[in-house]
Amino acid sequence: MSTLSPNPPVLRLLAVGNAGLALLDALADALPGVEAIAVNTEDAALTAARAAGKISLENHALAGLGTGGDPDVGRALATEHAARIQAACAGADAVLLLTGLGRGTGSGAAPVAAEAARAAGALVIAVAVLPFAFEGARRERQAQRALERLAEFAHGVIAWPNESVFQFVSETRPVAEVLREVNDRIAAGVAGLGRLLTRPGLLAVNLPEVVSVLRDAPARAVLASVTTAGPQRAAVGVEQLLAHPLLREGAALTDCGAVLVGLAAGRELTLAEVNTVMAVINGLCGAARVFVGATEDPALGEALQLTLVVAQPVAATEPPASPARSARPASRAGAAPELGGDFLDPQAAPTARGTSPFRGAAPELSPERVQQLASRRGRPRKGLPRMRQEQLPLQLVPKGRFDAVEPTVLDGQDLDVPTFVRRNMALN
Structure with missing residues (x-):
């Protein structure tokens, strides 16, 4: 780390990927005098970026069109240009790295950029935007892996989950407005942090104190x-x-x-x-x-x-779930109840009748009613005729190959005759 002078530290903004460039644009002129560096694989977005320094992670195979959402491609391209990123960060006391995780450039290139900025002698504070839940499990996994790698190289990481936006904006608003709202809120926080570090302080905060706070929550401030x-x-x-x-x-x-x-x-x-x-x-x-x-x-x-x-x-x-988003949809009429894991587990303990998803709890019975029902157990119901088993007039058929076999007789009973016939048992 570079030796800090009594003067305000030299701060540099390092935006990586499309999300990082969008945050840089939202900052606008909030931090005058702070140099900004834009790093991206898409030439069109890089050209429009409001940054004094621009580093294109160019590759003839990509033709300036991006990584296709593959972090491995972003990591490989950033590694090729790591020396340029390190040179761009030289002379800075602190680097605020702005990026979005989940896609190819941010997830792959941001950790490499953090490592390069750190190698240049700067304290690196990363601000990472995490994807919406609707972007899918694959993108979420990529973001979490990138967040862990980013924490390895940055001195501190501040994570902003996009999912938190549903706590302060309506889902009926246009997507473009919601994304601007997210970027404006993050940019306001970055600007506030930047002011503390770069402007003469009435109550001063130095870089080691900022890093001390961030180290208490690696990758989750x-x-x-x-x-x-x-x-x-x-x-x-x-x-x-x-x-x-x-x-x-x-x-x-x-x-x-x-x-x-x-x-x-x-x-x-x-x-x-x-x-x-x-x-x-x-x-x-x-x-x-x-x-x-x-x-x-x-x-x-x-x-x-x-x-x-x-x-x-x-x-x-983790951002609190919005009541409107977390509520389950109303059950359809006649729809089967949702099954838990215990229902499918053959080793699970039997479920009490009252907690079964398929039938209600047993009715409450008084002690007198219980005794009355117990006394009637096994007695025939009144008013109902007793059932008698009639013998059907079936024609006996030969036994085929067993016709000449002697019957199996035990204690005077032919065991070849079905038990319910020998014992005159009624079948209900």
């Missing part, structure tokens, strides 16, 4: 940011922040290991506003390590931006 204005901007802002879907209405703070709080204001930030925000955060965090940074940015005008980076357990980072 959460980034959330809100911007508010008005006389009660601090109180309103912290309320909106806790309502963020990734923070699970503040529950993410109660079980976190560490949290970084960033405040950025366009006009004078008061001590009362800092106290208002931190009183709520500290009250929820308990014994967690809390780092706070504050800075001023004239570009925010009258607004106050609050940014949180939260390190929490892996199991707690």
